[in-house]
Amino acid sequence: MIIIHEYPLSIVEHHGFRKFVGGLQPLFKVSSRNTIKSDILKIYDFEIQKTLKMLEKNTSRIAITTDMWTTNNQKKGFMAVTAHFVDQNWNMKSRIMRFIYVPCPHTSVVLADVLYDCLLDWNLDRKLSTLTVGILLDRLPMSSLMMGGRLFHMRCCAHVLNLIVQDGLAVLGDGIERIRDSVAFWIASPKRDQKFEEAARQLRISSTKKLALDCKTQWNSTYLMISVAIVYKDVFQRLHQRESQYKNLPTQRDWEFAKEICDRLQLFYEVTVMFSGSKYPTTNVFFSIDM
Template sequence: PALNGLDARGPKMKLNMSLVWNYFEVADNDDKTAVCKLYTAKISRGGTSVKNFNTANLITHLKCRHAKEHDEFVKAKAEAALATKAKCQTKASVTPSIAQVFDSTRKFKSDSTKAREITRKVMEFMALDDQPFSVVEDTGFQRLVRHLEPRYTLPSRCYFADVCLPEIYNRVADHVHKLLHNDSAMSFTTDIWSSDVSPTSMLSLTAQWIDCDFKLKVLLHSQEFTGSHTSLAISQAFTDMLDKWKIDRSRVHAVVRDNARNMAKAMTDSEIMSLPCMAHSLQLAVNEGILSQRSVTELASMCRKIVGHFKHSQLASSRLQSIQSQMDLPPKRLKQDVNTRWNSTFYMMQSLLEQKRALAAYAADYELPVTLTAQQWTLMEKDASAADIIPLLETLKRLLSKEADSDHGVKTMKKALLEAVQKQFRNTTSNHMCCIATVLDPRYKDKFFDADTKQQMHEMIVAEIKKLGHPGEDQKKARIETRESITASFSAIFNEIVQENGTVAENASVSTQVASYLAEPVIPRHESALTYWAANQGRLPELAQVARK
C-alpha cells in the first residue's frame, strides 16, 4: 500500500484491487475487521497487521451467506482475469522482438514477392503516364520510393527496359489475344507515318469491331517500318501483323487507308477490301480548292506569319495576354495550322477571329510582321466547310453549287472546291460498302440516293442478309460519326435533302425487315447509330447483323 501511495485504510480505496471489496468495507476505528454490506456482520481480515491482511475470510463469508453475490463475484473475477491476459498479450505484440526490428530494416531480395510487385507497379507507372526509363534515376523519385518503402531497392533503367518492359508487353499481348478471340467481322485502319522528333517510319494498324451489345471495340498495333515503301513491302508487313495477332483473313471486312498508290496497291495485292480515308480525300480536295484562289492562299500565309510571331516570342505572347485581360477577353493562345490537316487552317483562322479586337489593339502599340485588311478579315469569316461521309458529301456538293450574295471574293474557290470534291470522291457514291453502310445508318437510310439507286441498295442489303449463316453470327458495322460543329447553312441543306427524299415503294424482293426499317423515319443526326441497333436488334435481328458488319 505504501508503494501505491495508499494508507492502511486501503480497501476503501480499492486496496489490492480485489473485486470482493464490492461487498465489504473496513470497520470504523478497526482496520483488522471488515463489515459485510449485505448482512452488517463483522469478519476478521486474517491478521493483526497490514502485511498479514487477506481476503480469504471475506470470500468464505460471501460463499456461505450470500450465494448469488458469490456467483457474481466469481464471474466478474474470471472476466477480469481474461481482460488482464488480453492486455498483456496486446502489450507483448506492440513491443517488437529483436528479430522483428532487424527484419524491418533488412532490404528485400530482388526476387521477393514484395519487391517484384513494387517493380511491376513502377513499370506500369512509366507505361501509363508516358514516363522515360530515366525517371528511376531522378533524385526526387528515388526519395519518394525510399520514403514509401525503405526496404525496396530500385532497379536500374536498363533492368526496366530489358526485363520489365517485355514482361508487361507480354501480359498486355495475352489480354489483347483474348479480346480478339471472337467471331465478329473486323475492320482496320492503317497508315505509314513518322514522328516530328524521329526519322523512323512507323506502320500502324488499328483493329475495330462491334460486339454483340453493339459496343465499339478498338485496339492498336504499331511497328517500325524500314526499307522502301513499296506495295509489296506494305502488303507483307500488313500480313505479318495479322499473323502476329492470329487474325484470320476471312474476318477482315475492310481496311481504311490513305490515297497513296502504294498503299492502295498493297491492299489489292493482299486481296483485301479497302476504302480511301475520307479525311485524306477531303484534304486533297480542299487543298486544290484553296490553292486555286490567290486571295485565300495569301490570307492563309499571312495568318501563319501572325501566329508564328506570337509562337516564337514569349514577350509578344505576354503582351497579347495582358491586352486580352484588359479587354475582358478569354486568355487564349493562337493556334498554328498543319499543312496536312485542312481543318487546322480553319481553326487557326477561327482563333484569329476570336482575338480580332485584341490583335488590333496590339498592332496599335507594337509591331506585327503583317496586318490584315478589313476585306481579308471579311474573307476569312467565309472560309469554312466540312464533310466526311456520303450524306454530308452530297450536302457539301449542293452547298458549293448554290450561289449566294455573300459569295463575293470566294466564287472561284467554291467552284474549284466543288470540282475537286467531285474528282476526289467520284467513286464514293457508287461504292458497294459505303452505300450499304449509309442505308443501314438510321440517321440517313436511303435519303441521299435517287430512286434507281435506292432499289439497288435494297437488293444489296437483301443479298447480304442471305449470306448470313444464321441470325446469331457476329458481324461488324462500319460506324461513321458526323461532326458536331457544322455551319447553319450546311445543316439546313442536310435537312432539306432528308425531307425531299421519301422511301421507295415496297418491292417483293425487299425483305420484311428491310421494308419495315426503311418505312420508319430517320433518327436525329446527333443520336448514336449503335444505340439504335442495340435497342432494335431483337426486332430486326438479321438486319442488325448486317449493320454490325
C-alpha cells in the same frame, strides 16, 4: 507510370525521382533501368496474349485501319495498324495491333508486306470486314471476304475530305501564312501571350478561346486556328502599333477571305468529326440511305 506517361527509362536513375520515392517509402528499392525494361516487355507480351484471346473469342468481323507516321527528327517511317470491332455486348472496341518501323522505300509492295505479316501474326486474314487500303486484296482468299471482296476496299472519307479542303485553302495562299505567322508570334512566349490577353481585355473581347498554332497537313487544325484568330483580329491590329517586332500583320482582305473560308469549312469540319468518331461505328456512313 512510365508506360502511361511515356517517361524515359532513365527516370529510375534520376536523383530527384529516387529522393521523391524514398520520401514516400524509405524501404522501397527502386529498380534498375534494365529491370524496368524487362518488366515493360513482359507487360507488352501479356497484353498481346490478352488481346489475341479477345479477338479469337469475338465472333464479329474485324475492320482494319492503317496509316503511316514519320518522325520529325530522324525522318523514319512507322506504320500504325488498328483493329476495330463490335464485341459480344455490342460495344465498339479498338485495339492498336502494331506500331512498326517500315524501311524505305515506302512503296505499295513494302506496305502490303508489313500489313499482311501483321494480319497473319494476329490470325485476322480470314476475319476481315474492311480495310482502308486495297493493296492486299489479291493476297487474301476471296471466299473469306464479304460479297467476294467487293466491299473490302473502303476509302478513308476523312482523307478524301482533307484533299478537297486543302485545295480550297490554297485560295487563301499568303493570307493563311500571315495569320499563321501572327498566331505563332503571339504564343511564342508566356510574356507575349500575356500581352495579347491584356490587349483583348482592353478591347472588351469576351471570348475565352486561346490562340493555337495549326499543323499544316491537318486542315481541321487550320480551320480551328483561323476561326479563333478571326475573333481577335482587332487585337492583332492594336498590337501591331505597339510591338515593333510584330511585322506580319494580316490585311483586311486576309480577314474577310478567312471569314468567308471559315463559314464554308464549318460543314466540312462537322462531317470530319462525325467520320472520325471512335466511340461508335462509322462504316455504315459509307452506304447510301436507300440501300
